[in-house]
Amino acid sequence: MHRFLSMTAIASAMMLAACVTINVYFPEAAAERAADRFIRDVLGEDVPAAPSTEPQASSASWWHALSPVASAHAQSPDIDIDTPQIEAIKQRMAERQRQHLAAWFDAGAIGFSRDGLVEIRDRSAVGLSERRELERVVGEENADRNAVYREIAIANGHPEWEDDIRDTFARQWIANARSGWYYQQSDGSWTQK
Amino acid sequence: MLVLLAFDAGAAEGRLSIESGPGFAGPVAWQLARLSLSPGASGGPPDWQARVEGFEAAGLQGDLVVECAAGGLREGRPWCGEGRFEWRQGGPEPVLSGQLFQPDADGSFGLRLAEGALELVIEWPADDGALTAEARLDAFALSELPEALIRRAGLSVLEGRVDGRLQWRDGRLSGELGPAGLSLDRPDGLLAAAGVAASIELQLGPAGADGAWPFAVSLAQGEGELLAGPVYLPPPEAPLTIAASGSYRPGDGLDVDAFTLDDGGLLALAGELSLLSGPDAWALESLRLDSLDVQLPGAWTRWGEGPAGAFGLGGLETAGRIEGELLWEQGALASLRLGLDELVVSDARDRFAFEGIDGQVVRDGAEGRIALDWSALELFRLGFGPSSLRAEGEAGRWRLREPLALPLLDGAVIFDRLELDESGEGAPAVALDARIEPLDLSELTRMLGLPEFGGSLSGRFPGVELEGERLAFTGGIDVNAFDGRIALTDLVIERPFGSLPALAAQVEFDRLDLEALTGAFNFGHMEGEMSGWMRDLRLLDWQPVAMDARVFTHDDAPSRRIGQRAVENLSRLGGGAAALSAPLLGLFEEFPYRRAGLACRLDRNICHMDGVAPREGGGFYIVEGRGLPRLDVIGHRRLVDWPRVVAQLAAIARQE
Numbered sequence: 001m002h003r004f005l006s007m008t009a010i011a012s013a014m015m016l017a018a019c020v021t022i023n024v025y026f027p028e029a030a031a032e033r034a035a036d037r038f039i040r041d042v043l044g045e046d047v048p049a050a051p052s053t054e055p056q057a058s059s060a061s062w063w064h065a066l067s068p069v070a071s072a073h074a075q076s077p078d079i080d081i082d083t084p085q086i087e088a089i090k091q092r093m094a095e096r097q098r099q100h101l102a103a104w105f106d107a108g109a110i111g112f113s114r115d116g117l118v119e120i121r122d123r124s125a126v127g128l129s130e131r132r133e134l135e136r137v138v139g140e141e142n143a144d145r146n147a148v149y150r151e152i153a154i155a156n157g158h159p160e161w162e163d164d165i166r167d168t169f170a171r172q173w174i175a176n177a178r179s180g181w182y183y184q185q186s187d188g189s190w191t192q193k
Numbered sequence: 194m195l196v197l198l199a200f201d202a203g204a205a206e207g208r209l210s211i212e213s214g215p216g217f218a219g220p221v222a223w224q225l226a227r228l229s230l231s232p233g234a235s236g237g238p239p240d241w242q243a244r245v246e247g248f249e250a251a252g253l254q255g256d257l258v259v260e261c262a263a264g265g266l267r268e269g270r271p272w273c274g275e276g277r278f279e280w281r282q283g284g285p286e287p288v289l290s291g292q293l294f295q296p297d298a299d300g301s302f303g304l305r306l307a308e309g310a311l312e313l314v315i316e317w318p319a320d321d322g323a324l325t326a327e328a329r330l331d332a333f334a335l336s337e338l339p340e341a342l343i344r345r346a347g348l349s350v351l352e353g354r355v356d357g358r359l360q361w362r363d364g365r366l367s368g369e370l371g372p373a374g375l376s377l378d379r380p381d382g383l384l385a386a387a388g389v390a391a392s393i394e395l396q397l398g399p400a401g402a403d404g405a406w407p408f409a410v411s412l413a414q415g416e417g418e419l420l421a422g423p424v425y426l427p428p429p430e431a432p433l434t435i436a437a438s439g440s441y442r443p444g445d446g447l448d449v450d451a452f453t454l455d456d457g458g459l460l461a462l463a464g465e466l467s468l469l470s471g472p473d474a475w476a477l478e479s480l481r482l483d484s485l486d487v488q489l490p491g492a493w494t495r496w497g498e499g500p501a502g503a504f505g506l507g508g509l510e511t512a513g514r515i516e517g518e519l520l521w522e523q524g525a526l527a528s529l530r531l532g533l534d535e536l537v538v539s540d541a542r543d544r545f546a547f548e549g550i551d552g553q554v555v556r557d558g559a560e561g562r563i564a565l566d567w568s569a570l571e572l573f574r575l576g577f578g579p580s581s582l583r584a585e586g587e588a589g590r591w592r593l594r595e596p597l598a599l600p601l602l603d604g605a606v607i608f609d610r611l612e613l614d615e616s617g618e619g620a621p622a623v624a625l626d627a628r629i630e631p632l633d634l635s636e637l638t639r640m641l642g643l644p645e646f647g648g649s650l651s652g653r654f655p656g657v658e659l660e661g662e663r664l665a666f667t668g669g670i671d672v673n674a675f676d677g678r679i680a681l682t683d684l685v686i687e688r689p690f691g692s693l694p695a696l697a698a699q700v701e702f703d704r705l706d707l708e709a710l711t712g713a714f715n716f717g718h719m720e721g722e723m724s725g726w727m728r729d730l731r732l733l734d735w736q737p738v739a740m741d742a743r744v745f746t747h748d749d750a751p752s753r754r755i756g757q758r759a760v761e762n763l764s765r766l767g768g769g770a771a772a773l774s775a776p777l778l779g780l781f782e783e784f785p786y787r788r789a790g791l792a793c794r795l796d797r798n799i800c801h802m803d804g805v806a807p808r809e810g811g812g813f814y815i816v817e818g819r820g821l822p823r824l825d826v827i828g829h830r831r832l833v834d835w836p837r838v839v840a841q842l843a844a845i846a847r848q849e
């Protein structure tokens with residue numbers, strides 16, 4: 001009987017403990033939307049909307065606005081990336097995209113790597129005068145990208161989400177890529193979209 | 194030289210036919226060779242045809258067909274006054290074709306390609322002599338070369354025109370070539386040229402008894418761009434010259450016994466090197482630079498700018514001179530000596546600048562020594578005075594031999610220990626102990642362009658560690674100012690020189706005198722003592738993006754009074770808080786207070802406001818009055834946009 005009681009006590013204690021443990025899971029869908037917005041701002045307006053991997057997401061906005069339960073949605077974890085510093089980097093990246101990267105993606109000289117960065121895949125695809133800029137511009141772009149992934153995670157109070165945010169961005173860069181641009185598969189090989 | 198493994202000759206119907214099975218001659222091999230000769234019509238010179246199938250030389254394969262309409266054999270050697278030849282590689286169109294002609298000299302044989310832009314004259318050897326050949330190039334277009342030959346040379350593009358002369362005599366190749374408008378590229382794009390004009394002189398051979406070919410080559414590039422990896426050389430102002438001599442061991446390697454490189458006086462190298470030929474590429478086996486002379490800024494602009502740009506250090510301004518010597522052996526640096534003379538290195542984005550660096554960097558085997566002195570260092574607007582760096586290293590671990598002192602105003606930043614370990618993989622690990630010897634704050638604030646205030650600043654950082662781009666400080670900075678103390682601890686700086694620098698810290702304020710503080714920051718007049726904190730402060734690009742900040746006054750301070758303008762400023766900062774008893778404002782200059790305080794938790798661009806105590810009936814006290822005339826400042830807005838707070842602080846700082 002004693003044993004039964006103590007077992008019950010332990011079980012209850014464990015259940016209580018379980019009740020007060022709050023696990024904050026990485027808000028995948030919200031991160032995807034935020035990354036998608038960011039990326040479309042960088043890549044420019046003529047990029048077609050990326051097909052979302054989440055079927056309900058497209059209807060979420062009007063649902064959110066009309067439904068009386070909208071406030072419940074607002075309380076779910078969100079990813080916010082609209083700080084002035086991230087905004088400044090985004091502007092810089094969009095400028096770089098227009099000036100250099102778009103043409104290099106078109107030519108196949110660079111591609112989206114599997115870790116959310118840009119990688120040089122074929123130097124010979126661009127002329128000599130452009131090629132001398134490749135290393136510098138790609139280096140600057142990747143420094144900006146690494147800073148963005150880390151600072152989004154920190155700004156949202158979860159530095160440990162950095163890798164999840166990087167993975168989300170890596171997928172969304174590829175989803176938003178124009179056809180003809182190259183991206184890296186998970187095994188490291190290059191595929192043309 | 195010529196070995197025929199099978200030989201079959203026959204004559205039928207006045208026609209001579211010679212056929213050979215598989216054979217080889219030096220580097221040339223073939224599957225089938227056939228020569229047939231017919232008597233010429235009406236007593237004229239005979240016509241002959243030659244066909245070589247499965248011809249293989251220098252990695253090129255194909256069939257060679259020679260048809261001569263008027264020619265024959267003279268003293269057993271073929272000649273041709275008129276004919277043509279074709280080089281085929283399976284396809285219907287020949288990859289190379291040209292005419293045969295009879296040069297002036299007897300006993301010779303001429304080939305003409307590309308409408309005469311390339312003429313090759315072969316003189317058949319006398320009885321026991323060797324073959325002699327001479328090629329003349331007259332604006333020969335390199336695009337005429339067969340693609341297979343270009344690919345074989347490891348190139349994807351080879352264009353341009355070449356003038357010059359090459360001669361093969363007595364087993365020795367010599368001549369001069371002058372390419373112009375030369376463009377070349379490799380499939381990997383790592384090596385390329387465009388619009389290059391150069392003059393080349395070369396000599397190769399004859400091969401020695403050991404099979405090695407001595408060579409000497411000199412090159413002067415006057416025009417055009419070159420690219421090698423991240424190094425991009427724009428058209429030179431003064432010619433880039435290279436001279437090299439040594440020996441070539443086919444299939445084994447290349448020894449350059451002496452070479453010099455002079456880039457218009459900006460960069461000069463002299464030394465020797467050897468390369469080993471591998472299955473795919475050449476590998477550097479050893480390199481000795483007996484002299485290295487780098488004149489800045491010219492050499493940096495041409496050679497250093499590209500590689501530095503990839504590391505985020507584009508646009509460095511440089512001056513001065515570097516000379517030295519170097520030995521590289523077995524894939525590693527064996528020894529190095531660099532002498533720096535009046536070197537200046539200045540960042541384009543004003544993050545750092547060194548002036549007048551003199552000294553030596555020496556590496557001998559595993560051991561290294563650095564002795565550098567500089568006259569000034571500017572780091573993030575902080576101007577440091579002259580310093581001396583003395584360091585030594587062994588097997589990739591470097592440490593200071595004596596403390597490094599960076600004088601700053603009347604104090605200094607002193608590194609008692611600085612260790613750099615590059616023996617592991619990846620980025621080197623850095624660990625250091627540093628301290629700040631007391632600095633006068635009024636001079637420091639003036640230097641940084643901040644509102645000027647007195648006091649002193651000192652700090653201790655035992656065990657600072659650099660991991661990747663993250664610099665984590667232990668210990669902290671102590672500021673004695675405003676008759677109180679400000680402490681900065683848990684400092685972390687990320688990407689200090691990179692994209693979006695970040696700084697995290699815990700800041701504590703302890704009993705600062707409000708009269709001095711508000712005076713220094715032009716906030717209006719306030720008396721009392723203030724404590725508080727900025728916990729989990731994070732700056733991005735040196736602007737706050739997150740913090741949990743709270744400041745509050747002490748009830749036991751002897752004099753607690755607040756002036757009109759300070760009331761107005763506090764009200765504005767508190768999100769437009771209302772000052773109760775507003776009509777009194779105009780009547781009195783100052784008001785006694787019981788307590789005052791303000792809190793802002795900054796998160797994602799929003800300041801979550803709070804005051805010193807909640808107020809019954811709503812809102813929170815920012816200033817709680819005491820006695821008469823009584824004045825309360827009550828805040829009502831809990832959420833305020835951070836940019837608005839910043840704008841108000843800026844407006845306060847601008848007030849007269």
